[in-house]
Amino acid sequence: MADFEVVIGLEVHAQLKTESKLFCSCSTRFGSEPNENVCEVCSGMPGALPTLNAKAVEFAAKMGLAMNCNVSLGSIFERKNYFYPDSPNGYQISQLDNAICQNGYIEIPVGESTKRVGITRIQLENDAGKSIHSQAENLSYVDFNRTGVPLIEIVSDPDMRSAEQAVSYLKTLHSILLYLDICDGNMEEGSFRCDANVSLRPRGQEEFGTRVELKNMNSFRNVQRGIEYEIARQEDLILDGEEVVQETRLYNAEKNITASMRGKEEAHDYRYFPDPDLIPIKLTEEQVAGWKSELPELPLEKRARFESEFGLPEYDANLLTQDRAIAEYFEAAVGCFNNPKKLSNFMMGQFMRELNERSIAVADVALAPEHFAELVRIVEEGMISTKIGNDVLPELMEKGGSAEAFVKEKGMVQISDSSELESVVDEVIAENPSEAEAYRGGKHKLQSFFVGQVMRKTRGKANPALVNELLQKKL
Amino acid sequence: MSITPERVAQIAKLARLELDDEKQRLFAGQFEDILKYMDTLNGLDTAGTEPLYSPVEQPTPLREDKAEKRFERDDIVSNAPETDGQFFIVPKIV
Ligand SMILES: [Zn+2]
Numbered sequence: 001m002a003d004f005e006v007v008i009g010l011e012v013h014a015q016l017k018t019e020s021k022l023f024c025s026c027s028t029r030f031g032s033e034p035n036e037n038v039c040e041v042c043s044g045m046p047g048a049l050p051t052l053n054a055k056a057v058e059f060a061a062k063m064g065l066a067m068n069c070n071v072s073l074g075s076i077f078e079r080k081n082y083f084y085p086d087s088p089n090g091y092q093i094s095q096l097d098n099a100i101c102q103n104g105y106i107e108i109p110v111g112e113s114t115k116r117v118g119i120t121r122i123q124l125e126n127d128a129g130k131s132i133h134s135q136a137e138n139l140s141y142v143d144f145n146r147t148g149v150p151l152i153e154i155v156s157d158p159d160m161r162s163a164e165q166a167v168s169y170l171k172t173l174h175s176i177l178l179y180l181d182i183c184d185g186n187m188e189e190g191s192f193r194c195d196a197n198v199s200l201r202p203r204g205q206e207e208f209g210t211r212v213e214l215k216n217m218n219s220f221r222n223v224q225r226g227i228e229y230e231i232a233r234q235e236d237l238i239l240d241g242e243e244v245v246q247e248t249r250l251y252n253a254e255k256n257i258t259a260s261m262r263g264k265e266e267a268h269d270y271r272y273f274p275d276p277d278l279i280p281i282k283l284t285e286e287q288v289a290g291w292k293s294e295l296p297e298l299p300l301e302k303r304a305r306f307e308s309e310f311g312l313p314e315y316d317a318n319l320l321t322q323d324r325a326i327a328e329y330f331e332a333a334v335g336c337f338n339n340p341k342k343l344s345n346f347m348m349g350q351f352m353r354e355l356n357e358r359s360i361a362v363a364d365v366a367l368a369p370e371h372f373a374e375l376v377r378i379v380e381e382g383m384i385s386t387k388i389g390n391d392v393l394p395e396l397m398e399k400g401g402s403a404e405a406f407v408k409e410k411g412m413v414q415i416s417d418s419s420e421l422e423s424v425v426d427e428v429i430a431e432n433p434s435e436a437e438a439y440r441g442g443k444h445k446l447q448s449f450f451v452g453q454v455m456r457k458t459r460g461k462a463n464p465a466l467v468n469e470l471l472q473k474k475l
Numbered sequence: 476m477s478i479t480p481e482r483v484a485q486i487a488k489l490a491r492l493e494l495d496d497e498k499q500r501l502f503a504g505q506f507e508d509i510l511k512y513m514d515t516l517n518g519l520d521t522a523g524t525e526p527l528y529s530p531v532e533q534p535t536p537l538r539e540d541k542a543e544k545r546f547e548r549d550d551i552v553s554n555a556p557e558t559d560g561q562f563f564i565v566p567k568i569v
Pocket of ligand 1: 037039040042043
């Protein structure tokens with residue numbers, strides 16, 4: 001890629017976590033029976049009038065504030081006109097130049113440093129429904145439950161220069177949405193969706209190349225692979241002297257290719273115009289200032305504070321702050337046992353492994369942060385070994401309760417009594433005369449063999465430092 | 476801007492309307508007249524005037540975010556061109 005520069009802009013659709021739809025009071029619940037959450041407004045009955053959801057406005061404005069945007073005090077809704085059965089009005093209510101949030105930016109992690117990505121605008125709009133197509137019957141079955149669910153579309157400036165940067169931007173956005181608690185972020189169920197505009201230009205050229213819009217990438221990994229494929233495809237075309245066609249292409253995860261949606265786009269002429277059913281959204285400076293004061297500490301700020309206040313390495317701080325619930329759990333644990341690095345090691349290791357393996361969230365963990373802190377403390381104090389600490393953590397996470405009481409009840413407390421250990425060490429040496437001979441002859445590497453034997457006999461409960469000390473004395 | 480019958484046909488197609496040649500010519504003329512009227516307005520000096528998106532001056536009425544079920548599914552799908560009691564059924568789209 002020496003000769004070309006990649007230019008990527010992203011459009012992210014995030015479903016807002018409201019109870020009711022954007023313009024009617026139907027429930028937004030996912031997974032209801034088809035057409036259970038539908039009324040005259042969201043099924044597009046003639047004459048039905050929309051009334052705007054106050055919460056959705058607040059959420060959109062908060063996202064804008066978290067992304068350093070100007071929040072417009074008088075934004076307007078536009079109709080985007082197109083015919084498709086899952087959009088029963090014949091248009092989508094959306095926003096354009098006069099969107100609720102404009103001209104922002106966020107910092108995204110890129111390698112060791114950060115990069116600023118501009119935000120063109122954040123627009124409020126309603127989602128479309130879902131349809132199932134039957135080839136055999138030549139019919140489509142339409143479900144309007146999702147029709148009218150509030151979305152924000154976050155449009156970035158074309159500031160990203162690689163697939164990695166695009167994914168880093170997406171992850172940053174995703175994490176801000178979860179911190180604000182305004183979107184559940186589920187990519188597979190479609191509550192967080194991403195389209196990418198990808199183009200190439202000769203390095204040093206000001207003007208953008210022809211861009212292709214990529215859709216259908218429903219995981220961070222697919223975004224990365226889809227964009228990488230598209231970059232390679234466009235590069236091949238240009239090097240072969242062919243033209244890149246401006247079009248929409250769908251990513252196919254199974255084949256790892258992008259394929260043209262040929263023809264479907266040509267007819268698109270959305271004929272936007274201000275929606276006469278909706279008057280401008282009027283906000284006051286006081287309202288916006290109030291929302292700004294309600295913003296939580298955001299991931300990047302929290303990460304910086306974890307580094308400075310807790311002395312954590314950047315790697316730890318980054319991992320611990322991606323999910324707000326994990327960050328808060330960690331902080332609560334630090335409040336009970338002030339050894340951030342040891343807590344961080346357990347948290348990033350066995351704790352997160354267990355979350356991943358069981359596909360659960362921190363909210364599902366029965367172990368209170370104070371008892372997690374207790375476990376790490378008793379490891380540090382030598383009451384149990386690190387290995388036993390890791391072994392008991394999954395069960396504690398599932399059942400909760402005091403870590404100290406748990407290990408005592410299970411008889412897992414480390415043997416730090418030298419007289420008790422001495423007899424085990426003697427036994428092990430007696431049972432392995434030839435190894436003992438070799439050790440005395442200079443094969444000091446055998447030390448770990450003896451430690452292992454002692455651990456086996458004590459089922460891992462022997463204090464390793466003490467075992468080493470005793471072995472050296474006895475051998 | 477001059478509106479041709481071909482342009483009318485294109486707009487009609489986007490709106491899923493079928494117009495015969497005579498209607499296309501008729502509407503082309505009417506479109507022209509409307510646009511000419513707009514041109515007259517364009518002649519006004521609007522520098523320093525805020526764009527007006529709605530003649531209504533009161534603030535946007537906002538609704539509290541509360542879910543409410545106002546219809547049974549049967550009420551809703553009874554308006555469908557065709558239904559199996561669950562879905563709106565339409566000619567296949569893809
Ligand atoms: Zn509704």
